[in-house]
Amino acid sequence: MKPISTITVASELPDALAPLRDLALNLRWSWRRQTVDLFRSLDPQVFVDSGENPFAMLPMVPAGRLAEAARDESFLARMRSEVGDLRTYLDSGRWFQRTVPGEQGTGQGSSIAYFSMEFGITPTLPIYSGGLGILAGDHLKSASDLGVPLTAIGLLYQWGYFSQSLDRSGWQQEEYRLNDPADLPVEPVLEQDGTQLTVRVTLPGGRDVAIAVWKAQVGRVALLLLDTNVEGND
Structure with a gap:
């Protein structure tokens, strides 16, 4: 029998653990071992099952384990320490601000756009x-650590790349995984009225294409991801 629908049961974070979502949404954890160790200690098996994805693992952790962690002063202290370290990292002046004249505290300095397909x-x-x-x-991670005022622009691929395996005959088999933004460490860029920011591009022949904008935070660097999988596009 084929299932007619799929229901996903997700745990809700207790208020005491709400900062974990902020830590998971900033991809600085991808090069900070202490933050990864914090999420792994929350539930080692779920961490593995999620593909070592802190953002995806949070809804998968059993409610009982979340309640236990919310009462664990040792875990909470580690979480607060990581949150404090991230805030210091984001707010403090770094090499670029200390080195380039006029960049410290003005808020109106240089701005660099970095476009890449990947x-x-x-x-x-x-x-x-x-x-x-x-x-x-790596450029984004280095720019973040150095404090370089860079904004990256890329594409939110619906299917991403495929995973490869070999069948019994030795032939390559491809498996594509849908990139659902709900499962990715990204957030919609919002207009002032709370709706997702959408821009339009006119192609040759007068055809308009609507593009929704998402953001992944890479340390201090915003990575804007363009998504054409929106209503109105063919």
Whole structure:
């Protein structure tokens, strides 16, 4: 029998653990071991089952374990320490602000746009497939650590890259995984009225294409991801 629908049961974070979502949404954890260890300690098996994806794992952790962690002063202290370290990282002046005249505290300094077809930040955001993506991802991490005022622009691929396996005859088999934004460490960029920001591009022949905008936060760097899987496009 084929199922007619799928129901996903997700746990809700207790208020005491709400900062975990902020930590999961900033991809700085992808190069900070202490934050990854914090999520792993919450539930090691769920961490593995989620593909080592802190954002995807949170709804999968049993409610009983979340309630236990919300009462665990040791865990809460580690969480608060990581939240404090992230805030210091985001708010403090770094190499660029200390080095470039006029960039410290003005709020009106340089701004750099970085376009790439791929950004390899972490496998939990599968919008890359090879060396170009890894290089671009490393550029964002370095720019974040140095405080370079960079905004990255890429694409939110609906299917991403495929996983490969071999069948019994030795032939390659491809498996594509749908990139559902609800399962990815991204958030919609919102208009002032609370709706998702959408821009339009006119192609040759007068055809308009609507593009929704999402954001992945890579440390101090915003990665804007363009998505044409919106109503009205064919």
